[in-house]
Each structure stands twice: as structure tokens, then as C-alpha cells.
Amino acid sequence: MKKEYSIEQLKGIATQARRDVVRMVHGCQSGHPGGSLGCADFLTALYFKIMNHNPEFNMDGIGEDLFFLSNGHISPIFYSVLARSGYFDIEELKTFRKLNSRLQGHPTTHEGLPGVRMSSGSLGQGLSVAIGAALTKRLKKDNSLVFSLHGDGELQEGQIWEAALFAPAKKIDNLVMTIDVNGQQIDGSTEQVLSLGDLEAKWKAFGWDVINMNGNDMEEVVPTLQSVRERAFKGKPICILMKTNMGHGVSFMTGSHKWHGIAPNDEQLHVALNELQTNLNDY
Numbered sequence: 001m002k003k004e005y006s007i008e009q010l011k012g013i014a015t016q017a018r019r020d021v022v023r024m025v026h027g028c029q030s031g032h033p034g035g036s037l038g039c040a041d042f043l044t045a046l047y048f049k050i051m052n053h054n055p056e057f058n059m060d061g062i063g064e065d066l067f068f069l070s071n072g073h074i075s076p077i078f079y080s081v082l083a084r085s086g087y088f089d090i091e092e093l094k095t096f097r098k099l100n101s102r103l104q105g106h107p108t109t110h111e112g113l114p115g116v117r118m119s120s121g122s123l124g125q126g127l128s129v130a131i132g133a134a135l136t137k138r139l140k141k142d143n144s145l146v147f148s149l150h151g152d153g154e155l156q157e158g159q160i161w162e163a164a165l166f167a168p169a170k171k172i173d174n175l176v177m178t179i180d181v182n183g184q185q186i187d188g189s190t191e192q193v194l195s196l197g198d199l200e201a202k203w204k205a206f207g208w209d210v211i212n213m214n215g216n217d218m219e220e221v222v223p224t225l226q227s228v229r230e231r232a233f234k235g236k237p238i239c240i241l242m243k244t245n246m247g248h249g250v251s252f253m254t255g256s257h258k259w260h261g262i263a264p265n266d267e268q269l270h271v272a273l274n275e276l277q278t279n280l281n282d283y
Contacts, residue, residue, distance in 0.1 A: 025220020
């Protein structure tokens with residue numbers, strides 16, 4: 001039987017996942033903490049409250065909701081949530097980005113890590129994969145949902161917009177894509193690198209059902225994600241524009257593109273862990 005979690009319990013799990021992230025990235029002095037911290041609430045809610053999924057992992061995913069991580073560089077938070085929701089032992093988080101680890105910097109499938117359905121990190125491809133999975137479910141008359149997560153900087157990839165045209169044209173209405181709108185990417189703000197303009201207007205013009213959400217407020221994240229089941233299967237794919245802060249939860253990382261892809265030192269780790277207080281246990 002699926003365990004029911006309260007909003008407060010989900011907040012605690014998200015905080016623990018953030019602790020996992022900073023410890024994992026510190027442990028190998030490599031990785032991407034900023035976006036991982038910003039997406040902790042979303043992925044915690046998705047795996048612990050929203051999706052119908054089975055940690056006894058089957059790649060086919062028949063009868064389950066599926067998730068595809070397109071912005072694969074935020075693998076630390078993905079691995080943390082997978083481990084803490086039962087896909088593999090939490091102790092394995094210690095091996096992140098280390099030699100012969102299944103927890104590579106960007107998720108891969110050839111290592112057979114439970115929960116990973118696509119190799120990702122080459123940005124722009126995840127929406128196409130999610131569309132394929134959604135079409136497969138439709139052909140099999142499987143009324144489950146397909147979720148995907150993308151970075152806003154990733155929207156600068158052309159393949160995204162080809163997929164964005166395709167999904168509404170084919171009425172792929174069992175698809176829920178979420179865009180992490182934190183306004184930051186590796187070289188600076190998205191506005192400076194390549195302005196994305198009015199994303200809500202663009203996705204609506206392409207024919208998507210667009211929802212806005214504060215991705216760092218669990219009390220908003222949960223009901224928003226719950227609402228997609230009522231909005232699905234009505235002729236349009238769903239796009240959630242999720243406003244977050246890069247590095248959310250750690251004061252010196254919050255809102256800065258500089259923490260897109262660098263690791264904290266020993267002193268910074270100590271500060272981060274002191275700010276991320278929870279009653280749950282670290283690995």
C-alpha cells in the first residue's frame with residue numbers, strides 16, 4: 001500500500017534530499033548543486049506523493065506513471081529521490097561520480113540503475129523521449145501519465161521546439177512537461193545568454209495547457225501537480241512553468257549561476273548542512 005505523506009513530511013524529505021545533494025557533490029568535488037537544490041521540492045512531491053510508480057523497477061513501466069529527466073546534469077537530486085523512495089540503497093549515494101559507480105554525472109541506462117529510463121544530459125532530447133513514451137502508452141491503452149523535467153536554458157535547443165509543435169498537433173494529452181524556470185545557466189542568466197521571452201505566451205501559442213507554479217513552495221507544488229490528473233486527457237499536453245531559485249535552501253548558493261556546476265569546499269559544506277536542518281537521517 002502506498003504511504004501517504006503530509007506536506008510537512010514532504011518538506012522534511014526535500015530538505016534531506018538537499019543535504020544529500022551537497023554531500024554528494026562535495027564528496028567527489030564535482031557535479032551540479034544549483035539546479036539540483038532548486039528542483040528538490042518538485043521531485044520529492046512527484047515521487048513521494050504524485051506518481052503511481054513501483055521501485056521494483058521494470059523498464060517497460062506498464063501501468064505506471066513514468067518520469068524522464070531531460071536536464072540530466074541535476075542528477076544528484078534525481079539519485080537522492082530515487083534512493084530515498086526505494087529504488088536502490090541510500091548508501092550507494094556515497095559513490096556519486098566515482099570510478100565504476102552506477103551514479104554517473106549524467107544518468108545512463110547501460111549501468112542498469114533502477115529508476116533511470118533514459119541517458120540524459122545532452123540537452124534538448126528529453127521531451128522527444130517523453131512524447132514517444134506517451135504515444136506508446138496511448139497505443140497500449142495505458143491511462144498512466146508521462147512526466148518530464150527540463151531546464152529553462154535547455155529551451156535554447158532547437159529539438160525542444162520541434163517536439164513542442166508535435167505534441168499538441170498529435171493531441172498527446174497524457175504528457176506533463178515541467179520547465180525549471182530559475183533564470184540561470186552555466187555562463188550567466190538566461191536573459192544575458194539568450195533571452196527566452198514570454199514563455200507562457202509561447203507555450204500557449206503552440207497549443208499547450210500551461211500552468212504556473214512556485215517550485216520552492218511545497219504547499220503550492222503538491223496541489224498543482226495533483227491538478228494535472230484532472231487536466232490530462234482533454235486534448236492538450238500540459239506544460240508547467242515552475243519558478244525556482246537556483247541553489248534554493250543554501251544561502252550562499254541561492255540565485256547564483258556560479259553554483260550551476262561547482263562543488264562546495266569543506267567550510268561551505270559545513271555551512272550548507274547547518275542551514276539544511278532535518279530530523280531524517282543522512283546516509
